[in-house]
Amino acid sequence: MSEQSTELRESVRQRYAAAAVRVTERGGGCCGPAPVEADESFGSTLYTADEREGLPAEAVAASLGCGNPTAVAELREGERVLDLGSGGGIDVLLSARRVGPTGKAYGLDMTDEMLALAVANAARSGVANVEFLKGAIETIPLPAATVDVVISNCVINLSVDKSAVFAETFRVLKPGGRIGVSDVVAEDSLTPAQRAERGDYVDCVAGALSFAEYRAGLEAAGFTDVEITPTHAVADGMHSAVVRAVKPVV
Template sequence: MNGENTDLRETVRRRYAEAALKVAEGGTACCGPEPTEVDENFGSTLYGDDERGALPVEAVAASLGCGNPTAVAGLREGERVLDLGSGGGIDVLLSARRVGPTGKAYGLDMTDEMLQLALANARKAGAANVEFLKGTIEAIPLPANSVDVVISNCVINLSTDKPDVFAETFRVLRPGGRIGLCDVVADDTLTPERRAERGDHVGCMAGALSFAEYRRGLEAAGFTDIEITPTHAVADGMYSALVRATRPRQSAAAQLPVPPAGP
């Protein structure tokens, strides 16, 4: 990772550490230009009253996302689900309820303060089928083929190495597994420079991919059945979008016909 990318990652880590500490002190956090700024396009308002009411107030207050991935991932009883950039744990706890005691929900985050907050929220929720991992979404600390579903909520746009994120996501999914993401995505007509005019990297704007770039990135990693659907605008020409895709049950190489044996 080059110096500029290292600096950006540290800026992201520091901003969200501050957000976690604010929540722990009784405040709220949100994505957008400032993580402590309430914005109807981000945060807990994108969840239903029944979902918010079933969780610790700190998990709700720490919601930083631009959507509700658990509502679109189609989680089923007994599945294993991984949340990339799990923050205060809202999507992990909701996932754990959906997959039930025979399933499991993992949360992955690089920020110690967020992990501490998430663990405290899991204890308050009495969630026994959750596990929080420290690490980056570019190098997921789980074995290959280990989860059924990967979700994420307004985090992939923050990565400085999105090809690695897509490749790692593909690796940890079992064949036939799927993703259900919420992320900020830009119009194809917006250049990176014009995206940066709408907000900085840590504010979920400057690092966003366009619709075409997102699709190409997922295809390059091996995903199929890709759907990228905008839900609401978060800035001029930029949207919260639902991203769905599948890891094929067989690789393209495995599907090729076997050549006949030689003489």
């Protein structure tokens, strides 16, 4: 990994560690901690009231994503789900609800502070069918063909090696498995320099792939039936998007 990539990854780690610490230090209180993000393009406002109902206030407050991947992944009873960059655990807890006691939801994060918060949130929820793993999304610590669905919420754009993320995602999925990802994607007309003008790397903007780059990356990893659907604007020419794709059975 280059020095620049190492620095970018450390900047991302520090940013999310600080977010976890802010939520933890505020505590639940009578009304729960305040969200760590105020921008309506990101965070807990992208979840319905019914989804937030019953979740620990700390899990809701720590939500930093740009979408709601559990709403588009069409999770089914008994499935095994992996959340890349699981943060405070909101999408893992929602996934665990959907797959039920016969299924399982994994959360993968590289930040100790977020992992500690997620484990605490799972304990507060009383959810048993979850497991949080420490690691990088470029080197997923699970065997091949382990999970049915991979989700992620505005995290892949933060990776310094997105081709590795796509390859690892493909590896851990079972044949016929699928991805349902929310991520920031740039219009094809924007150059990397223009993307950087619209926001920092750690703010999920500068590192975003274009629509064409995202599709090409997934297809190069072996995915088929790639769909990338923009949902709302997060900056000029930058969109939160729902990304779906399938690992072929053969």
